[in-house]
Amino acid sequence: MTKTSRRVDKEEHILDCALNVFAAHGFRGSTLDQIAQEAGLSKPNLLYYFKGKEDIHRRLLSRLLENWLAPLHQLDPAGDPLAEIRGYIQRKLEMARDYPRESRLFANEMLRGAPHVSEELQDLRGLVEEKSAILKGWMDEGRMARVDPKHLIFSIWATTQHYADFDVQVRTVLGDEGKGDGRFHDAARFLDHLFIKGVSPPQQP
Amino acid sequence: MTKTSRRVDKEEHILDCALNVFAAHGFRGSTLDQIAQEAGLSKPNLLYYFKGKEDIHRRLLSRLLENWLAPLHQLDPAGDPLAEIRGYIQRKLEMARDYPRESRLFANEMLRGAPHVSEELQDLRGLVEEKSAILKGWMDEGRMARVDPKHLIFSIWATTQHYADFDVQVRTVLGDEGKGDGRFHDAARFLDHLFIKGVSPPQQP
DNA sequence: AGACAGTTTGACCAAGTGATCAAAGGTTTG
DNA sequence: CAAACCTTTGATCACTTGGTCAAACTGTCT
Numbered sequence: 001m002t003k004t005s006r007r008v009d010k011e012e013h014i015l016d017c018a019l020n021v022f023a024a025h026g027f028r029g030s031t032l033d034q035i036a037q038e039a040g041l042s043k044p045n046l047l048y049y050f051k052g053k054e055d056i057h058r059r060l061l062s063r064l065l066e067n068w069l070a071p072l073h074q075l076d077p078a079g080d081p082l083a084e085i086r087g088y089i090q091r092k093l094e095m096a097r098d099y100p101r102e103s104r105l106f107a108n109e110m111l112r113g114a115p116h117v118s119e120e121l122q123d124l125r126g127l128v129e130e131k132s133a134i135l136k137g138w139m140d141e142g143r144m145a146r147v148d149p150k151h152l153i154f155s156i157w158a159t160t161q162h163y164a165d166f167d168v169q170v171r172t173v174l175g176d177e178g179k180g181d182g183r184f185h186d187a188a189r190f191l192d193h194l195f196i197k198g199v200s201p202p203q204q205p
Numbered sequence: 206m207t208k209t210s211r212r213v214d215k216e217e218h219i220l221d222c223a224l225n226v227f228a229a230h231g232f233r234g235s236t237l238d239q240i241a242q243e244a245g246l247s248k249p250n251l252l253y254y255f256k257g258k259e260d261i262h263r264r265l266l267s268r269l270l271e272n273w274l275a276p277l278h279q280l281d282p283a284g285d286p287l288a289e290i291r292g293y294i295q296r297k298l299e300m301a302r303d304y305p306r307e308s309r310l311f312a313n314e315m316l317r318g319a320p321h322v323s324e325e326l327q328d329l330r331g332l333v334e335e336k337s338a339i340l341k342g343w344m345d346e347g348r349m350a351r352v353d354p355k356h357l358i359f360s361i362w363a364t365t366q367h368y369a370d371f372d373v374q375v376r377t378v379l380g381d382e383g384k385g386d387g388r389f390h391d392a393a394r395f396l397d398h399l400f401i402k403g404v405s406p407p408q409q410p
Numbered sequence: 411a412g413a414c415a416g417t418t419t420g421a422c423c424a425a426g427t428g429a430t431c432a433a434a435g436g437t438t439t440g
Numbered sequence: 441c442a443a444a445c446c447t448t449t450g451a452t453c454a455c456t457t458g459g460t461c462a463a464a465c466t467g468t469c470t
Contacts, residue, residue: 007416007417024317025317026231026233026234026313026317028231028233028234029232029233029317032459033458041418041419042418042419043419043457043458044418044419044420044459044460047458047459048418052458053459104316107312107370107371110373111313111371112229113229113373114377121374121377122377124374124377125377125380128378145402147395147399148391150378151391151395151396152395152399153378154364154368154371154375154392155364155367155399157367157371158363158371159363162359165312165315166312166315166316166359166362169326172326173326173329173330173358175330186353186356187359189353190353190356191360193403194360194399194400195399197350197403197405198398198399200402236427236428237427237429238427246448246449247449248428248429248449249429249448249449250447250448252429252430253447253448257429258427411470412469412470413468414467414468414470415466415467415469416465416468417464417467419462419464420462420463420464421460421461421463422459423458423459423460423461424457424458424460425456425457425458426458427455427456427457428454428456429454429455430451430453430454431449431450431451431452431453432449432451433448433449433450434447434448434449434450435446435447436445436446437444437445438443438445439443439444440442440444
């Protein structure tokens with residue numbers, strides 16, 4: 001194991017621990033001491049690997065956005081409209097289930113007005129523009145219902161991320177139903193029904 | 206104007222200013238100095254009216270929850286299923302438009318795991334249970350599609366609150382389209398279509 | 411062993427923060 | 441007017457927090 005690879009591993013470990021802390025308490029609510037303790041090292045040692053609190057946060061956000069956009073990237077213009085949308089919803093819901101920390105980190109940043117990712121949001125805009133055009137094309141071909149493509153995408157984001165960001169609320173309301181991972185299965189069934197009905201072309205019932 | 210009414214007015218003003226600050230920066234991210242400055246008084250003066258930072262925050266949250274549940278309370282078992290759901294979505298979207306600060310305050314609290322409103326969430330649970338039973342009844346009568354009522358409610362919450370909580374993202378993605386309040390009109394149209402299609406009974410196309 | 415780069419830490423600092431308090435400034439009431 | 445009460449504030453405190461630094465420690469290579 002080389003020197004640099006050990007350093008990379010350690011940085012990775014620190015970032016993972018920092019994600020725990022930032023996702024749970026937000027940027028201002030998290031302290032370097034917390035992160036250092038979570039990672040099992042001293043605060044000066046933590047600052048040996050990263051320039052500062054903001055450096056850690058920014059690094060987490062930038063790596064997050066890559067993965068965050070991946071599911072939408074996969075939306076294939078050559079595929080079947082309903083199947084593509086169905087697949088996108090499923091992937092997004094899986095991300096909410098498997099990466100809730102990332103979802104909360106992102107939600108935190110949006111709530112604060114995205115002070116650290118204002119330029120990256122522009123990429124997002126371009127991507128949505130591109131995928132909206134695909135959806136628009138499908139609508140023009142009569143292969144799906146004519147709806148506002150951007151608001152469709154917003155709704156998919158909102159409904160899926162809700163299960164990560166508002167997890168406490170969801171589990172409280174569901175009570176015992178919400179104990180295991182079953183709520184994600186139920187959510188998948190419901191969202192599939194909701195959106196497929198919503199985007200199915202009017203001629204075919 | 207009596208002594209107590211002037212005091213009440215001032216407390217009201219402070220709470221309003223505190224809402225600005227808390228909604229924008231979260232609990233940990235907000236400082237008493239910020240709130241005091243926003244309200245135009247000194248920090249000790251602020252603490253003359255409220256016991257402390259947490260007191261202000263808790264008061265905001267408890268008053269918020271009353272209004273927050275109101276739209277769902279209005280869901281009338283005697284009404285027409287589709288019209289009731291349509292009305293609920295509209296009311297919820299109007300709240301996101303007219304009370305974004307409240308929505309963000311609530312979102313912040315949920316993201317942190319609801320440390321200050323754990324017991325109030327139980328009321329929410331009861332309310333959702335009650336309204337889910339109504340929806341269930343409508344489904345049994347064949348007046349709406351058979352879907353998971355709680356996840357339906359979650360989806361309505363998620364999609365409407367998204368426009369308040371993720372406002373930066375929404376406006377960035379929409380670009381110039383999102384400048385005025387037009388995005389709420391488009392959202393209303395889309396969500397109406399989505400949910401009405403989603404909950405319409407299968408027999409009637 | 412010893413030189414050397416990489417790593418870790420205790421001690422420390424300056425700024426910020428929630429909160430207190432006694433004293434001063436106003437307002438109402440007798 | 442003056443007493444009683446309500447409101448406001450400057451000064452101050454204890455504590456947290458992001459960040460620094462020199463010294464010590466570790467492992468590796470010759």
